[in-house]
Amino acid sequence: MKRLCAVCLVSVVLAVGALLPGCRERYVEVSVEELEQRRPFRAVVERVYVENFSKSGVVVFIGLKTETGERICIGGVHAGDRLIGFARKLEKGKTYEFPTAWLDYLQKSGP
Numbered sequence: 001m002k003r004l005c006a007v008c009l010v011s012v013v014l015a016v017g018a019l020l021p022g023c024r025e026r027y028v029e030v031s032v033e034e035l036e037q038r039r040p041f042r043a044v045v046e047r048v049y050v051e052n053f054s055k056s057g058v059v060v061f062i063g064l065k066t067e068t069g070e071r072i073c074i075g076g077v078h079a080g081d082r083l084i085g086f087a088r089k090l091e092k093g094k095t096y097e098f099p100t101a102w103l104d105y106l107q108k109s110g111p
Contacts, residue, residue, distance in 0.1 A: 041098055
């Protein structure tokens, strides 16, 4: 059982590293709490990654590019249901107003 957990953990790390090589390098990581406190800004969704690693949890990364050229990455490992739902709702290439889009989603999705 310990070996299986270790294999799952290694799989998650490798998958995230392989599929999202630029998130930490080219994007500024921002928590949803930090996002909620930011001044309103418009950003294009450059990438959305949602992967369920059944034993390890769900990984969510949302890559945004603001109108000023700043790249922001929202998400991480062990994502909650609300962040997962929000990520699945976003369309790659579409521009959204943040944090309004996130806050509206939270309000509509209920407690």
